[in-house]
Amino acid sequence: SAVISQKPSRDICQRGTSLTIQCQVDSQVTMMFWYRQQPGQSLTLIATANQGSEATYESGFVIDKFPISRPNLTFSTLTVSNMSPEDSSIYLCSVEGPGRFQAFFGQGTRLTVV
Amino acid sequence: GDSVTQMEGPVTLSEEAFLTINCTYTATGYPSLFWYVQYPGEGLQLLLKATKADDKGSNKGFEATYRKETTSFHLEKGSVQVSDSAVYFCALVTAGTQGGSEKLVFGKGTKLTVNP
Numbered sequence: 001s002a003v004i005s006q007k008p009s010r011d012i013c014q015r016g017t018s019l020t021i022q023c024q025v026d027s028q029v030t031m032m033f034w035y036r037q038q039p040g041q042s043l044t045l046i047a048t049a050n051q052g053s054e055a056t057y058e059s060g061f062v063i064d065k066f067p068i069s070r071p072n073l074t075f076s077t078l079t080v081s082n083m084s085p086e087d088s089s090i091y092l093c094s095v096e097g098p099g100r101f102q103a104f105f106g107q108g109t110r111l112t113v114v
Numbered sequence: 115g116d117s118v119t120q121m122e123g124p125v126t127l128s129e130e131a132f133l134t135i136n137c138t139y140t141a142t143g144y145p146s147l148f149w150y151v152q153y154p155g156e157g158l159q160l161l162l163k164a165t166k167a168d169d170k171g172s173n174k175g176f177e178a179t180y181r182k183e184t185t186s187f188h189l190e191k192g193s194v195q196v197s198d199s200a201v202y203f204c205a206l207v208t209a210g211t212q213g214g215s216e217k218l219v220f221g222k223g224t225k226l227t228v229n230p
Contacts, residue, residue, distance in 0.1 A: 004157060042118070043203070043220040058217075097160070103218065105150075105157035 006106035023093030028073035033094040083113045116141040116208035120221035135189040137204035145206040147187040152201045
């Protein structure tokens with residue numbers, strides 16, 4: 001199984017600022033995924049990040065708001081830009097496991113925007 | 115679009131009680147179905163899965179049967195333990211829209227607390 005470390009685990013941020021979340025995997029993976037879980041809601045896929053190419057964003061998410069970096073096969077960052085209280089959520093990093101759609105997840109980053 | 119509906123939580127049980135967490139889905143075609151679990155302080159991890167109708171997924175004493183006729187995938191365990199306290203997520207894989215790739219669609223999660 002893959003071990004995924006996310007930083008920070010939680011943060012409280014002022015509106016209008018940006019936060020960068022880091023995701024480190026203990027093995028090389030092709031695809032990394034970023035999810036958001038808003039309060040009382042299900043997990044929603046934000047984007048898929050492949051090393052060496054632009055991230056692919058899901059409907060309703062744009063690169064200007066959620067820029068993603070994927071500099072190598074073990075690391076990715078998600079930035080939440082120009083934050084508003086509506087961005088208060090848990091953000092999760094994920095990678096695929098050996099089985100199809102057997103995903104591994106990090107512990108998540110709990111973001112509160114005030 | 116495709117969706118998953120889970121029973122509202124939180125659920126609180128005593129040790130050795132029987133557990134059922136209901137999950138129903140809406141999907142085009144025949145999705146694969148999953149239960150993920152998130153223990154306190156840890157990331158989500160796959161608990162069990164079923165890929166076609168009437169399949170039963172099982173792991174760690176938990177079971178769920180893929181029921182196409184009722185579009186359900188209820189999670190059950192005969193005797194829960196304190197260590198089963200966690201958040202449980204039902205999920206399915208849906209075919210991508212507009213030619214996009216397949217992706218996981220999750221329910222909202224159900225928090226289970228088991229008391230000694």
